[in-house]
Amino acid sequence: MQLRLDVDVQKLEADKIRKGKNKTEEDLDSLMxxxxxxxxxxxxxxxxxMLKQWRQKI
Structure with a gap:
């Protein structure tokens, strides 16, 4: 019983991390x-x- 709960908790944590990673990658792609x-x-x-080009233009 205890092992089953531990496995479920670890699966939930892994899913949460995976979703966070995907969101972060989407945000990075959007920023790029x-x-x-x-x-x-x-x-x-x-x-x-560049500064030289602006000086020449002025």
């Missing part, structure tokens, strides 16, 4: 996608220039 979009927007708008 947002970052790529931001960088693309900055390049398109001309905001991604």
């Amino acid at each position: 996608t947002d970052y790529k979009k931001l960088r693309r927007s900055m390049r398109t708008a001309g905001l991604g220039k």
Whole structure:
């Protein structure tokens, strides 16, 4: 009986950890996608220039 409860508890903990890991990976993927979009927007708008390029333009 005691072993059965221990196994059930460990299964629940493993599921909880697995779900947390999946959520974290989804959040990371979302952040990476947002970052790529931001960088693309900055390049398109001309905001991604280096300091030398800005000095030349001014």
